[in-house]
Amino acid sequence: MGWIKKILLSQKSYNQDKSLKHEQLSLGKEAPPLSKDLKENQSNIEKAFENAKDFKIENIHVGNREGMICYLNSMTDTSLLAEKIMVPLSNSSQQDRSITNLEEFESYRKEFFSGVGYHFHDKLHGLIDDVLAGYAGVIVDGQPKGLSLHVGNIEYRPIEEPSTQTVIRGPKEGFTESMDTNISLIRRRIQNTSLKFETMTVGKDTRTSVTIAYIDGVINEGILDEVKKRIKKIRTHAIFDSGNVEEYISDKNMTVFPLIYNTERPDSAAANLLEGKAVIIVNGSPFVLIAPTVFSDFFEATEDYYQSFFIGSFIRLIRYASFLIALTLPSLYVALTAFHHALIPTDLLFSLQAQREGVPFPAVIELLIMEVTFEILREAGIRMPRAIGQTISIVGALVIGQAAVEAGLVSNALVIVIALTALATFVSPIASFTAAARLLRFIFIFMAAVFGLYGILLCLFFMVAHLVSLRSFGVPYLAPIAPFIAEDQEDVFLRFPFFSNKRRPHYLKTESPLKNPESESPTPPRSKKGGGS
Known part of the structure; x- marks a missing residue:
């Protein structure tokens, strides 16, 4: 029986090693750096995209140096690629433009690819990740860094009215599956430099972008650090919706009550940001997550305030x-x-x-x-x-x-x-x-x-x-009911007027407790005796 055990152990070790290598490739751990040899880089990239029908690679000239460009035609706008990338490359090849170091490579980018989003990468996995996201990768022979240029054309559903949180009076815009669109919907409502967005990648196969939005100087730093830590600790092969993220970062899974608030409404997300909460945006999902949340949040609707x-x-x-x-x-x-x-x-x-x-x-x-x-x-x-x-x-x-x-x-x-x-x-x-x-x-x-x-x-x-x-x-979860916080009762069972709601919730322990310190009742004062009109 010992030989059976030995075979099983060796098979287990093989599977673990194979899984580890796959995870290292996907997450960029111990990934090889880009080589100065163009042929070696081309061989590595072709091997990574082997049998990918939509992957294209072309040999080009960047100035007076040989180079290559690679992209996925399913993720790029071919007309934009031709206009912004291929035409400038053709024009530059007619010039005796020398590119011998990184400074000259950067100067070349500014001259011929200005106005195009870009990244420089010294690791192979970084360039591959950008290609998968809709960038065109440009590698020049003799250069230790590659250039990725954004020419993506991923079509998303247009902005529509939310399907699950409809209102009679209030904004009719709802989040979409595009992260950039969702960020712009929030930014449009909070035009403040203190509004911050931090993005990280989750899922070793899907490589899903997850963005945390918060208002610097308002949100409790402890809560923000905890949100970041939990998202970074997610170890999974795929994230397809914000519901997947919610299950990984919730405090306790053995409950039927949702511990994280989700919404399709940009105005709801903006209001919670101003309260001192964090908003989690997952690329590909029209539902954003709001944390932390309490029991009374699920009885409130944005229309209450309109x-x-x-x-x-x-x-x-x-x-x-x-x-x-x-x-x-x-x-x-x-x-x-x-x-x-x-x-x-x-x-x-x-x-x-x-x-x-x-x-x-x-x-x-x-x-x-x-x-x-x-x-x-x-x-x-x-x-x-x-x-x-x-x-x-x-x-x-x-x-x-x-x-x-x-x-x-x-x-x-x-x-x-x-x-x-x-x-x-x-x-x-x-x-x-x-x-x-x-x-x-x-x-x-x-x-x-x-x-x-x-x-x-x-x-x-x-x-x-x-x-x-x-x-x-x-x-x-039951704050401000249990523990009972008298100052926070003005927006739990009843919705008090705006001018009386001057503080952010005490249970969030925000960096800036006051929200509307100067708001006053619009009722005109009574005229004093003897006063004229």
Whole structure:
């Protein structure tokens, strides 16, 4: 048996070595430097892009020296390449331009490629990464550095209205899959030199760009350092969406509650930056991440701040009430109809019992059948083509509900409970937070079926205890409710007027606590006695 173990160990070692080499190549660790020999560089690059149909490499003259240019025609604008790169190269080849050192190479770039984004690289992996990102790589014989010139032409979806966070009043712009576009949407709203963007690369195969946005002098340095550290510690082969990054950097994964806020709205991201939070932009994703986040953030919407604070406060209270309805209404129905008949008014009790006459299932089974049916309809409505998805979900719910009542499988009252629960679920402005209520609702139903109202109270107790234990980048998840911070209550359950909101949240411990120190009420002062007008 010893020889079998030896073979397995050698195979494991081989796989680890192979994986390590692949990771070193992808991440640029111990990558070979560019050689002064043009043929050697060309051979290494051709080997790296072997069997890549869209890879092109051409021999050129850069001044009086031989050189090469390489690019991916699937990632570059060929007309821009011809205009900005190939024509200047052709013109320079007609001149007896000497390029013997880096200073002359830089002078050549300024003369012939001015106005084109560029990087100089002394490592092979740096030049290859730029080619993969839509640059054209230029290497000159005898030069230890390569030049990459930006001629990318990656088409992205144009700026459209957000699909998941719509508003009646407010900006209609939403983030897209282009990182440059998303950065410009934020920069357009915060025209301040203190707004900083730092970019790093994540994913050894996808090489996804992840940018951290923050306002220098406002954000807590400890929070910023923690965000950077967690992103740098991500070890994965691929990042396709901000949801992948969110899972890697969240404080605790064993919770149904989202610990990082995500949004499609540039105005929401800008507002959170001004509060002292960090915004994480992932290339290829229209959803940006905001950290740290607290429980009350998921009950706020940007539209609250675009209308009267009375209306904004009222709508926010509706959201809190809707969350409790979505979470507990079905379980309350089970508890009252199965255990606590004395709590139901007599006339209503007789009506419920009359409706349930002939229903073959107990209340909890009846409820679970309808809950699962509505979840299937909800998922079908999302996955089906948009033109018929909403129609199928609405019509399907009406038809199935009516048919179930007529068939005697469920009662009319139960259909009303399920419909009201479904409506309350959709009130939350953030879809990821809605999912938490949907999952917890089933636990509440089971506990109500076993213990009645005591089971519901027990679930609420453990849920609150769980929420208190959560952290988002070191910030208590229930702040400023627990721990209670009196100064921060002006924007939790109610939306106070702008002129009274002068400080940033205390729980963020920002470098600049004051936000609107000079804002005052617009109400004109009363005229003094004896004063003229």
